Amino acid sequence: MIEKPGITVKKAENFSEWYSQVCLEQGAHLADIRYGVQGFIVIRPYGFHILRKIYELFEEAVEADCHEPMLFPSVIPEENLQKEKEHAGFVPEVFWITEAGSTKLERRIALRPTGETAIYPLYSLWLRSYKDLPLKHYQSRITVFRNEMTTRPFLRGREFSFFETHDAFQTHDEAIIQIKTDLTIMKDVIENKLMIPFYFFKRPQWDRFKGADDTYVSDTLLPDGKRLQISSTHDLGTRFAHAYDIKFKDTDSEEKYVYQTCFGPGIVRIIAALISIHGDDTGLVLPSIVAPITVVIVPILFTDKPEKNKLVTDFCKKLEKKIKEFGYTVRFDDTEQSPGFKFNQGELVGIPLRLEVGPKEVDSNTVTLVRRTARLKTKVELTKLADELRNQLTLLDGEIKAKATAYFKDNTKNAAVMEDLVSVIENHRGFVKVPFCSVTIEGEKCADEIKKLTTAIVCGTSYGNDEKVPRGTKCIACGKGAKHIVYVAKTY
Amino acid sequence: MIEKPGITVKKAENFSEWYSQVCLEQGAHLADIRYGVQGFIVIRPYGFHILRKIYELFEEAVEADCHEPMLFPSVIPEENLQKEKEHAGFVPEVFWITEAGSTKLERRIALRPTGETAIYPLYSLWLRSYKDLPLKHYQSRITVFRNEMTTRPFLRGREFSFFETHDAFQTHDEAIIQIKTDLTIMKDVIENKLMIPFYFFKRPQWDRFKGADDTYVSDTLLPDGKRLQISSTHDLGTRFAHAYDIKFKDTDSEEKYVYQTCFGPGIVRIIAALISIHGDDTGLVLPSIVAPITVVIVPILFTDKPEKNKLVTDFCKKLEKKIKEFGYTVRFDDTEQSPGFKFNQGELVGIPLRLEVGPKEVDSNTVTLVRRTARLKTKVELTKLADELRNQLTLLDGEIKAKATAYFKDNTKNAAVMEDLVSVIENHRGFVKVPFCSVTIEGEKCADEIKKLTTAIVCGTSYGNDEKVPRGTKCIACGKGAKHIVYVAKTY
Numbered sequence: 011m012i013e014k015p016g017i018t019v020k021k022a023e024n025f026s027e028w029y030s031q032v033c034l035e036q037g038a039h040l041a042d043i044r045y046g047v048q049g050f051i052v053i054r055p056y057g058f059h060i061l062r063k064i065y066e067l068f069e070e071a072v073e074a075d076c077h078e079p080m081l082f083p084s085v086i087p088e089e090n091l092q093k094e095k096e097h098a099g100f101v102p103e104v105f106w107i108t109e110a111g112s113t114k115l116e117r118r119i120a121l122r123p124t125g126e127t128a129i130y131p132l133y134s135l136w137l138r139s140y141k142d143l144p145l146k147h148y149q150s151r152i153t154v155f156r157n158e159m160t161t162r163p164f165l166r167g168r169e170f171s172f173f174e175t176h177d178a179f180q181t182h183d184e185a186i187i188q189i190k191t192d193l194t195i196m197k198d199v200i201e202n203k204l205m206i207p208f209y210f211f212k213r214p215q216w217d218r219f220k221g222a223d224d225t226y227v228s229d230t231l232l233p234d235g236k237r238l239q240i241s242s243t244h245d246l247g248t249r250f251a252h253a254y255d256i257k258f259k260d261t262d263s264e265e266k267y268v269y270q271t272c273f274g275p276g277i278v279r280i281i282a283a284l285i286s287i288h289g290d291d292t293g294l295v296l297p298s299i300v301a302p303i304t305v306v307i308v309p310i311l312f313t314d315k316p317e318k319n320k321l322v323t324d325f326c327k328k329l330e331k332k333i334k335e336f337g338y339t340v341r342f343d344d345t346e347q348s349p350g351f352k353f354n355q356g357e358l359v360g361i362p363l364r365l366e367v368g369p370k371e372v373d374s375n376t377v378t379l380v381r382r383t384a385r386l387k388t389k390v391e392l393t394k395l396a397d398e399l400r401n402q403l404t405l406l407d408g409e410i411k412a413k414a415t416a417y418f419k420d421n422t423k424n425a426a427v428m429e430d431l432v433s434v435i436e437n438h439r440g441f442v443k444v445p446f447c448s449v450t451i452e453g454e455k456c457a458d459e460i461k462k463l464t465t466a467i468v469c470g471t472s473y474g475n476d477e478k479v480p481r482g483t484k485c486i487a488c489g490k491g492a493k494h495i496v497y498v499a500k501t502y
Numbered sequence: 503m504i505e506k507p508g509i510t511v512k513k514a515e516n517f518s519e520w521y522s523q524v525c526l527e528q529g530a531h532l533a534d535i536r537y538g539v540q541g542f543i544v545i546r547p548y549g550f551h552i553l554r555k556i557y558e559l560f561e562e563a564v565e566a567d568c569h570e571p572m573l574f575p576s577v578i579p580e581e582n583l584q585k586e587k588e589h590a591g592f593v594p595e596v597f598w599i600t601e602a603g604s605t606k607l608e609r610r611i612a613l614r615p616t617g618e619t620a621i622y623p624l625y626s627l628w629l630r631s632y633k634d635l636p637l638k639h640y641q642s643r644i645t646v647f648r649n650e651m652t653t654r655p656f657l658r659g660r661e662f663s664f665f666e667t668h669d670a671f672q673t674h675d676e677a678i679i680q681i682k683t684d685l686t687i688m689k690d691v692i693e694n695k696l697m698i699p700f701y702f703f704k705r706p707q708w709d710r711f712k713g714a715d716d717t718y719v720s721d722t723l724l725p726d727g728k729r730l731q732i733s734s735t736h737d738l739g740t741r742f743a744h745a746y747d748i749k750f751k752d753t754d755s756e757e758k759y760v761y762q763t764c765f766g767p768g769i770v771r772i773i774a775a776l777i778s779i780h781g782d783d784t785g786l787v788l789p790s791i792v793a794p795i796t797v798v799i800v801p802i803l804f805t806d807k808p809e810k811n812k813l814v815t816d817f818c819k820k821l822e823k824k825i826k827e828f829g830y831t832v833r834f835d836d837t838e839q840s841p842g843f844k845f846n847q848g849e850l851v852g853i854p855l856r857l858e859v860g861p862k863e864v865d866s867n868t869v870t871l872v873r874r875t876a877r878l879k880t881k882v883e884l885t886k887l888a889d890e891l892r893n894q895l896t897l898l899d900g901e902i903k904a905k906a907t908a909y910f911k912d913n914t915k916n917a918a919v920m921e922d923l924v925s926v927i928e929n930h931r932g933f934v935k936v937p938f939c940s941v942t943i944e945g946e947k948c949a950d951e952i953k954k955l956t957t958a959i960v961c962g963t964s965y966g967n968d969e970k971v972p973r974g975t976k977c978i979a980c981g982k983g984a985k986h987i988v989y990v991a992k993t994y
Binding site for chain 1: 574582661
């Protein structure tokens with residue numbers, strides 16, 4: 011139990027320590043890392059409310075896009091795990107169950123690192139005809155297990171919260187349309203609701219998901235200048251269909267393999283992005299849609315005025331009831347702490363709006379409102395409270411978005427020659443757009459060269475936003491003709 | 503893929519086969535048992551909608567009772583699993599993770615069989631003062647793992663969907679109040695919303711949860727006459743508090759151990775009870791609150807009247823839109839199957855209401871409505887549709903409840919002497935109330951005697967409904983003075 015909560019370091023000076031403090035006991039109690047097994051964390055109620063809201067946003071979005079929910083086991087039979095040869099590259103990260111009680115299992119079973127190899131053998135049983143297509147299913151609120159070497163709350167864990175759609179189509183064109191829909195879903199949830207800016211990249215061929223033809227991702231930017239992948243959609247082509255024998259009888263009566271895509275927003279990494287990008291030196295800053303508590307009411311009491319105090323407390327209780335009726339979550343902080351302590355506490359955990367109520371407010375039938383972002387005091391007449399709360403939340407969300415977008419834009423630079431790239435990566439944070447020869451496997455050695463000189467990697471090409479390369483432009487690494495603009499960044 | 507879906511056996515004649523057919527491909531596609539690892543099943547979309555609704559009902563209920571959601575890892579360190587000596591009795595059922603990739607773990611880790619030993623070490627860190635109490639947290643939509651020998655969809659699995667509250671109190675009185683609240687929650691969700699009748703028993707001492715002072719349960723009755731436990735609340739006293747050092751500084755500044763309770767409605771067993779108790783020879787019957795689809799619209803088309811068919815289809819589409827606006831989930835079944843096939847399909851999966859629309863309905867601006875339970879046809883004018891749908895759902899729920907309650911009551915008998923008990927258990931299904939000497943550990947040999955003669959077990963005493971034993975009544979087994987009425991039944 012922390013005696014005096016609060017963040018003791020500046021985000022810009024020591025991001026890593028700031029991040030830990032905000033997540034753990036010093037800060038917002040989002041998680042607890044004292045569970046006793048490395049990389050397995052406890053998500054505490056305040057963190058869980060945020061997690062659940064993010065899940066709900068994606069559940070709503072994919073169901074509006076005609077996906078049906080389902081639930082698969084957490085374990086995978088070993089023979090299924092390895093059927094798609096490239097995908098079997100996951101095996102070194104897999105946890106194995108080998109014993110039950112005091113007896114050894116005849117066949118060890120894997121804890122799922124991701125859902126494909128669990129789900130697709132059943133798709134092979136479920137699909138018969140083109141009438142069964144498209145098949146669009148998803149799993150939410152599950153966890154997956156990977157034996158990661160380094161772990162950090164929400165950024166990398168050995169068990170983490172997961173969400174995955176798994177779709178099967180008659181044609182590859184439909185698969186491509188689905189990838190674009192997944193991008194739209196990310197824009198809507200991540201950019202418009204959670205105010206997290208991101209680029210949607212097509213990854214270069216050497217950085218595909220194991221078993222995919224192509225991988226499309228959302229990459230955002232953390233305050234330390236490293237990019238963080240927060241979603242992926244894999245164009246699986248017919249690779250898994252071949253491995254798991256997923257066929258259908260088409261309209262022409264021919265048996266054909268389905269085309270598959272799968273989409274996974276990185277639920278916990280989105281939480282990491284929310285915390286890191288929006289937070290400030292005082293603590294969490296949360297967009298209104300995801301804040302577990304929208305309004306905190308702090309009474310201003312005076313030890314020498316007990317009769318006034320009673321009026322203030324009664325006023326606060328009425329206010330609490332009113333705000334609940336407006337549909338907001340509200341906390342009336344009637345603990346014994348000082349008002350200053352309560353102000354700090356509310357800001358530490360990112361409550362969007364604070365209402366201060368003292369004798370003056372009671373006398374004038376007003377409240378003093380303070381928004382988490384701008385932190386200026388506004389007097390609000392009680393009769394105008396509903397409108398003003400709505401208005402203030404819009405202002406808050408706007409301020410959060412503007413700050414995040416400015417940081418994201420300011421930290422996307424250009425470089426045409428390697429010398430510039432090296433210096434930009436050294437002196438700045440973020441993405442650097444550079445001309446590049448090829449995103450097929452031939453380009454890998456140029457990407458390796460960039461990595462050697464800068465420690466940064468080639469994230470990919472911007473998808474759905476074709477960036478033209480002027481004729482005669484040269485690849486930043488090999489000097490041959492450049493065919494693409496690629497984004498380079500350090501990475502998590 | 504089943505060519506001709508439908509249940510081929512009668513529930514009363516072969517309950518076990520009927521149950522499998524309703525759950526699997528022949529029936530409502532609730533689950534798939536072809537996953538390839540015994541006891542690990544796939545919950546398909548139709549089953550998932552039911553599962554999710556049940557979760558939502560309990561989440562709503564416990565949050566209204568001030569519980570906060572949280573999320574713990576699926577794994578438990580071995581040393582924590584065994585701290586409470588009696589609870590360590592779970593160990594023979596535990597699955598162990600011993601390897602990651604190709605290396606052996608230094609310390610094997612358990613997959614949780616239930617949450618206590620995962621959660622309570624953290625409660626010891628979180629609790630400091632009486633001000634932190636009561637602490638009321640819960641986990642929902644998680645799974646637990648037990649190496650059960652026999653498995654059946656929803657009834658017994660090796661991984662199954664789980665829900666658990668974990669509460670800590672200053673006093674035992676508060677713990678007892680919580681147990682009564684848990685009973686109220688069960689009454690509200692299970693009896694009033696899902697129409698499943700149950701008894702709330704205090705288990706005899708020899709049948710407590712491993713590590714509890716007392717165990718309280720909800721037992722319902724399946725059509726084969728066996729009782730099924732569908733919830734438990736454990737009065738843990740201070741046993742786990744001692745094992746995990748969960749203390750708080752009380753108002754008198756003394757350090758004290760907390761009193762704990764935990765409540766777990768058996769989510770998947772509730773699904774098993776729903777299916778078994780309400781279903782009939784045609785298939786699933788679902789109370790309105792839990793039905794994934796409330797209304798199915800079936801067009802009656804005629805091959806020789808294409809122009810009429812167009813009118814019928816348009817009418818159906820308008821109807822579908824209207825019913826969605828009323829807030830119901832609706833399926834317009836415009837597949838190529840015959841109306842008869844569609845009627846059967848809707849009844850097989852337990853859709854509460856069917857609307858039939860043919861040329862006659864179009865001409866008269868009506869629909870023909872058929873309720874899943876009574877299966878009588880009613881003409882409804884379109885202008886009265888909203889009211890009539892509501893009315894019909896109320897009738898449906900009432901019929902479901904009446905049937906379930908009648909079966910439950912009819913199958914609770916009395917017996918005063920062992921001969922009668924043996925004959926009642928042999929010739930009837932369900933519960934038998936008998937006079938009994940003691941529910942402390944001394945009574946166990948009488949329970950063993952009953953089990954030997956009848957294969958049935960002593961379920962416990964009715965809680966919150968004190969059943970008096972007339973003076974001079976003798977224990978049905980040992981003939982000594984009876985202190986309790988206990989309920990005896992065969993069990994799952």
